[in-house]
Amino acid sequence: MGAPDTYILGRSANETRRLILQHQIFGPLTRRFFEAAGIGAGMKVLDLGSGAGDVALLAADLVGASGQVVGVDMNAEILETARARAASAGWTNVTFLSGNVREIALDADFDAVVGRWILMHVPDPVGTLRHVASRLRVGGIVAFHENDFTYPPTVFPPTELSKKMQRWTIPPHGGPGPETHMGTQLFKIYVAAGLPEPQIMIEAAAGGGADWPGYEYLVETFRSLLPALSQITGATAAEMDIDTLAARIRDDVVSRQGIMMLPMMYGAWTRKRA
Numbered sequence: 001m002g003a004p005d006t007y008i009l010g011r012s013a014n015e016t017r018r019l020i021l022q023h024q025i026f027g028p029l030t031r032r033f034f035e036a037a038g039i040g041a042g043m044k045v046l047d048l049g050s051g052a053g054d055v056a057l058l059a060a061d062l063v064g065a066s067g068q069v070v071g072v073d074m075n076a077e078i079l080e081t082a083r084a085r086a087a088s089a090g091w092t093n094v095t096f097l098s099g100n101v102r103e104i105a106l107d108a109d110f111d112a113v114v115g116r117w118i119l120m121h122v123p124d125p126v127g128t129l130r131h132v133a134s135r136l137r138v139g140g141i142v143a144f145h146e147n148d149f150t151y152p153p154t155v156f157p158p159t160e161l162s163k164k165m166q167r168w169t170i171p172p173h174g175g176p177g178p179e180t181h182m183g184t185q186l187f188k189i190y191v192a193a194g195l196p197e198p199q200i201m202i203e204a205a206a207g208g209g210a211d212w213p214g215y216e217y218l219v220e221t222f223r224s225l226l227p228a229l230s231q232i233t234g235a236t237a238a239e240m241d242i243d244t245l246a247a248r249i250r251d252d253v254v255s256r257q258g259i260m261m262l263p264m265m266y267g268a269w270t271r272k273r274a
């Protein structure tokens with residue numbers, strides 16, 4: 001019997017679209033992080049929590065035709081999207097396995113294990129990291145890219161609406177749902193999993209102007225999270241006026257020639273010791 005499916009962002013078609021839009025914004029950051037971590041040509045990479053396949057496809061681009069990527073996700077449905085996207089990109093060396101990463105059989109000769117926005121969603125990140133590291137060869141790379149809301153996403157200069165958005169959408173730390181302070185905990189989680197102390201990289205996507213896609217991305221994220229947010233922060237679609245929210249944030253930012261900063265991304269990487 002597998003673990004129950006309690007994934008907070010839901011399983012809708014809207015959520016799949018949100019993951020793809022998300023990668024347009026965060027893909028360049030994740031690429032820079034993976035390059036710093038040493039992911040490169042010819043490697044065999046395990047991608048944990050593949051979702052719609054964006055990280056697996058990015059890894060495929062870095063390892064090239066002589067490498068291999070195996071993605072794992074417990075959501076069998078979203079893996080159909082990931083498989084279709086890999087096929088249409090022409091990758092024959094990218095495969096996806098459906099199941100909980102702690103329960104499915106995996107090879108033990110990976111050169112790297114990677115993931116984005118996954119350790120924040122698993123109930124036991126130390127155990128998960130220890131488990132996936134056991135699937136690596138000695139010297140293999142462990143590279144995870146996660147959020148942290150210790151410093152919340154914001155608008156510069158802040159507006160009444162941006163302050164309200166923080167109240168609606170940032171749950172108090174330590175409550176139910178994803179670990180919202182995962183980024184700043186990566187160092188200690190790696191060490192607790194028996195890995196060498198990781199190097200850390202922090203970057204945030206930010207933008208301004210009328211055409212920046214971040215406003216829509218953020219509101220689509222709120223939409224996917226609404227059932228959980230309404231329980232955790234009390235926010236409602238009506239109070240947020242969610243259908244006009246992206247336009248209102250855009251107007252706020254553009255009218256002040258301000259910028260909006262999205263959640264900070266923390267990357268941690270290390271190599272498995274002998």
Ligand SMILES: C[S@@+](CC[C@H](N)C(=O)[O-])C[C@H]1O[C@@H](n2cnc3c(N)ncnc32)[C@H](O)[C@@H]1O
Nearest residue numbers: 049050051054073074075099100101116117121
């Ligand atoms: C926020 S999404 C991230 C998707 C992708 N990594 C990306 O960056 O676009 C997290 C994914 O992890 C999957 N997931 C969560 N816990 C999992 C587990 N224990 N085993 C396998 N997949 C898991 C969810 O089903 C979901 O698709």
